[in-house]
Amino acid sequence: MIWDLRICSAMTKAELRERFKQYAIAVARFVLKLPYNTVNKNYADQLNRSASSAAANYSAALRAKSPPDFINKFKIVEEELDESLFFFELTEAINPSFTKEIAVLSKEGNELLSIIVSSLKTLRSKLEKNRKS
DSSP, X not given: OTTOOOSBTTBOHHHHHXXXXXXXXXXXXXXXXXXXXXXXXXXXXXXXXXXXXXXXXXXXXXXXXXXXXXXXXXXXXHHHHHHHHHHHHHHHHXXXXXXXXXXXXXXXXXXXXXXXXXXXXXXXXXXXXXHHO
16 A cells, blocks of 8 residues: 555654654643643643644554545644644743743654654655656
């Protein structure tokens, strides 16, 4: 199957799935630390939803039934990671005392996003080559 590609040369799909899961758990633990107020509640909800959605959609992509299904799931993962990163910026603006924790989580989110973007480019390239042949 064309979409059954190795996601990252140094990491198996199962390892990357676990990394996404650990990211979602780390974000969930982080939002539990935020002081309760209306703004933090909204930002925490968005952070938790987007991080867990990225992990869930990555997992779903591993069971994709076709290349378009796989690409669609990966695009959702990309969007959810991007949303997480944006809400980290907003959260940090309201909670500057959490800058170090946010930096660590944002770094992991950016790394995961880079892997997904690179994988999408590779997959699209392979699909294009197969269409031409």
